[in-house]
Amino acid sequence: MHSDRFEELAALRALGIPLGADEDEFAQHLEGCATCQALVADFTDSAAALSATATPVAPPASLKTRILGSLESGAVSPRASGGGDLSSRVKTAEAGATPQRSFAPWVFAAAAGLLLLLLVTDDARLRREREDLRSQTAAFRAQAGEGEDLRKQAAALQQEKANLSEKLRAAQRSLARRDLQARVVESDDVQLLFLQGKAPQQRARGRVFWSTRAGRGVVVAGNLSVLPAGKQYELWAFSGGKPVPAGVFDADTAGRVLFESKDLSRIGTPEKFAVTVEPRGGVEAPTGPIVLAGS
Amino acid sequence: MNLTRSDDDRALIARVEGREAEALATLYDRHSARLMGLCQRILGDTGEAEEVLQEVFLWVWRSASKFDASRGSVLAWLLVGTRSRAIDRVRTRRPGARAGLRSVETVPDTASGEDIEADSASRQWESQCRSAIAELPEDQRRALELAYFDGLTHQEISERTGTPLGTVKTRVRLGLMKLRDRIQPYTQRRPTDA
Numbered sequence: 285m286h287s288d289r290f291e292e293l294a295a296l297r298a299l300g301i302p303l304g305a306d307e308d309e310f311a312q313h314l315e316g317c318a319t320c321q322a323l324v325a326d327f328t329d330s331a332a333a334l335s336a337t338a339t340p341v342a343p344p345a346s347l348k349t350r351i352l353g354s355l356e357s358g359a360v361s362p363r364a365s366g367g368g369d370l371s372s373r374v375k376t377a378e379a380g381a382t383p384q385r386s387f388a389p390w391v392f393a394a395a396a397g398l399l400l401l402l403l404v405t406d407d408a409r410l411r412r413e414r415e416d417l418r419s420q421t422a423a424f425r426a427q428a429g430e431g432e433d434l435r436k437q438a439a440a441l442q443q444e445k446a447n448l449s450e451k452l453r454a455a456q457r458s459l460a461r462r463d464l465q466a467r468v469v470e471s472d473d474v475q476l477l478f479l480q481g482k483a484p485q486q487r488a489r490g491r492v493f494w495s496t497r498a499g500r501g502v503v504v505a506g507n508l509s510v511l512p513a514g515k516q517y518e519l520w521a522f523s524g525g526k527p528v529p530a531g532v533f534d535a536d537t538a539g540r541v542l543f544e545s546k547d548l549s550r551i552g553t554p555e556k557f558a559v560t561v562e563p564r565g566g567v568e569a570p571t572g573p574i575v576l577a578g579s
Numbered sequence: 580m581n582l583t584r585s586d587d588d589r590a591l592i593a594r595v596e597g598r599e600a601e602a603l604a605t606l607y608d609r610h611s612a613r614l615m616g617l618c619q620r621i622l623g624d625t626g627e628a629e630e631v632l633q634e635v636f637l638w639v640w641r642s643a644s645k646f647d648a649s650r651g652s653v654l655a656w657l658l659v660g661t662r663s664r665a666i667d668r669v670r671t672r673r674p675g676a677r678a679g680l681r682s683v684e685t686v687p688d689t690a691s692g693e694d695i696e697a698d699s700a701s702r703q704w705e706s707q708c709r710s711a712i713a714e715l716p717e718d719q720r721r722a723l724e725l726a727y728f729d730g731l732t733h734q735e736i737s738e739r740t741g742t743p744l745g746t747v748k749t750r751v752r753l754g755l756m757k758l759r760d761r762i763q764p765y766t767q768r769r770p771t772d773a
């Protein structure tokens with residue numbers, strides 16, 4: 285689950301601040317955490333809002349002529365043709381990915397996604413893609429490090445490196461998303477349940493995807509309230525009419541949740557699910573108000 | 580959000596991908612003033628801002644195919660690309676070498692100049708962003724501005740403001756969360772997803 289620390293790292297990453305000693309750990313975490321990926325994307329957009337406080341300045345007319353002139357002189361075309369193949373391959377890799385900026389579209393796309401996920405078998409291809417990009421990035425880095433005299437060339441390499449990192453991150457995001465979905469969804473017994481909000485959180489909505497065979501489930505929810513520090517949401521799976529605890533989670537500040545329950549293996553065939561508010565850490569039997577329920 | 584206008588930007592990007600220089604020129608007319616303003620805010624009123632702007636539009640020309648519409652608007656993409664290039668230059672400068680940087684306090688509150696092309700959608704976006712930023716607690720806003728415009732790391736912000744490192748990280752996190760929560764409804768430009 286999400287600690288403030290990961291949120292802080294996501295914020296620093298979105299601002300382009302080097303993470304120092306935390307760099308590797310966060311990169312690794314990010315790869316498997318859809319919540320943090322969404323957070324970095326959201327924070328990047330939020331940071332762009334700061335640009336609005338900069339006063340627009342009309343550039344000199346000569347600049348436009350210069351830019352358009354350099355296109356016609358063909359200054360950029362060799363690079364464009366050189367990068368074409370890679371860029372189209374990465375584009376293909378991203379093509380099947382669902383948007384991850386916010387969960388709301390994801391939630392609605394998820395049901396349709398279940399069918400599309402028959403296509404998820406290309407994880408291996410994505411992994412290869414990622415390795416490719418990694419080694420290319422490393423190659424560019426090595427080239428750049430050899431002390432290239434021409435400033436222009438160094439800048440071009442730097443640019444290419446940035447482009448590659450960008451593609452690498454996109455491929456990683458799409459991998460992580462597929463991993464999570466695949467774990468639950470690749471089982472052919474996956475089921476989908478809709479959860480309705482209960483007063484006072486009647487606006488809350490959720491979905492549970494679960495596979496009895498895999499003993500796993502994923503909860504996607506939105507419009508939940510952020511709870512006081514001592515409280516947490518707890519998922520309950522009903523079996524034989526009795527609620528069995530299936531894990532605790534928090535909503536992010538926008539009220540969204542993407543939570544994978546690893547506890548469903550203990551529960552035979554869940555008849556229905558509910559979410560209650562409980563003391564942080566969870567309890568063995570529900571004590572708090574029901575906020576989401578469905579069967 | 581003016582969907583027509585924002586879709587318009589996307590159509591332009593698609594045409595740039597098809598090597599239409601005219602489409603790049605239109606994007607330039609539409610957004611160069613805002614991007615130039617951002618460059619000058621970061622780099623000061625120097626020739627470097629023009630160099631960065633040139634780099635950005637050449638990058639757009641080469642990399643239009645990389646624009647991912649699911650991740651936001653064309654303007655946001657341009658701003659992120661411009662800011663990172665400008666910050667890269669700031670970071671390679673020697674400390675203190677910055678020329679002509681305007682402090683936050685002296686920057687006018689509103690966009691000026693009738694000659695600057697700003698369509699209603701981007702003006703709307705701008706005023707939403709400005710009011711969200713104005714509502715931030717002063718210390719959070721300051722920390723974000725030092726990171727965003729001055730390219731300072733969290734350690735540097737901590738030294739510059741005499742604030743413990745942990746506090747700086749918290750301010751940055753809380754500030755971005757507040758901006759995200761306020762601005763998000765306006766950046767969800769894809770109602771067809773729902």
Ligand SMILES: [Zn+2]
Nearest residue numbers: 290317319320
């Ligand atoms: Zn995470």
